[in-house]
Amino acid sequence: MDVDNGPSEGPVTGGIDIEQSLLQQFSCMGTTDKEELVQQLQKLLGSHLNYTTAAFFLDMNNWNLQAAICSYLDIESTNQLPSMALVSNPLANETESIEPNVGFQKTWHICNNGTETWPAGCYAQCSDGNKMGGNKVPVPCLQPGEGMHLSVNMMGPSLPGTYQSKWRLCTPKGAYFGDPMWAIVTVVEEGTIALTQQLSHFNELGAPPPSIPAHNPFVSQRSHLENNQDTVPPDGTDSSMW
Structure with a gap:
């Protein structure tokens, strides 16, 4: 940790x-x-x-x-600092795409992996990178072994690019403790996501239809059935002559 x-x-x-x-x-x-x-x-x-x-x-x-x-x-x-472990979080090189100035919520699953209950007044804050509009979030007094989902409301930056925000838990006196938490996003041009979704929909519409055997109206129904069953008349004659 x-x-x-x-x-x-x-x-x-x-x-x-x-x-x-x-x-x-x-x-x-x-x-x-x-x-x-x-x-x-x-x-x-x-x-x-x-x-x-x-x-x-x-x-x-x-x-x-x-x-x-x-x-x-x-x-x-x-004083011994509290203990915190990150249970689940995207890897640092994994990103999600958002449009400029669009609000989103980042959530981490954390737990108290220590032997002492967290003191009252702990909070999470951005310790490095771009805050992306995120504010301090109070954290409850988790007991040993207890977990929670910590969510921060953020806003996508106004300019396209890849942004990262590092968050840490703090004691009431401002000392960091526990595993770091990352929020990494890629801001794309406005309208890009909607265009991508439309193109994906068009690809689905343009997919070839499933293959369905066509019936030849110039061949008798009996001959059509026999051809589908790969059968040959006992006398060896051509079924099309029946």
């Missing part, structure tokens, strides 16, 4: 000594640029910390790097 904020080898291993080391590192930083602060927090806490989680802790602490580091160490380093 892909977990962005799980334990990993890096600067954060827990303990007061590490906090003091981190405080010494950021004490020389005087930047107020938010992008730079996010990068510094990721650098200090380890590459496992994704951008959204880093921005969340900084924003929660008024973009104070020291306070954000302390909050992370106090909260995330002592």
Whole structure:
């Protein structure tokens, strides 16, 4: 299972000594640029910390790097993230065709494959790619072994092309957990789908009719039946002369 904020080898291993080391590192930083602060927090806490989680802790602490580091160490380093498994989902290279600015719904079947009930306040959000108009979706507190169908209402982009949207489950504090979920669509020119359906219908109409043996009106009914049965008169004469 892909977990962005799980334990990993890096600067954060827990303990007061590490906090003091981190405080010494950021004490020389005087930047107020938010992008730079996010990068510094990721650098200090380890590459496992994704951008959204880093921005969340900084924003929660008024973009104070020291306070954000302390909050992370106090909260995330002592709590185990929930577990989620994707039960069914199209492969990343499978796409569906839609027309521009057409709404559609993407659904994934997920389950809690851990040993703890999910905390209240979890939600799903787009973590990478094109949101395609999708908003955050609240997720119920699934018990261990329990599953659900998670649906997101989306809108096809206005320009033709192939678009992908990566979605993740988040804890109430913004930490990603569980398997990634993908929505991949191909936007085609308006009217293309209807034209394709019409051409398919025309092909069906133009299919050759099933073969039906035709009856020759110039041959007697008896001769016609005998020819179909591949029989020959006992005297060997031509049946057409009967």
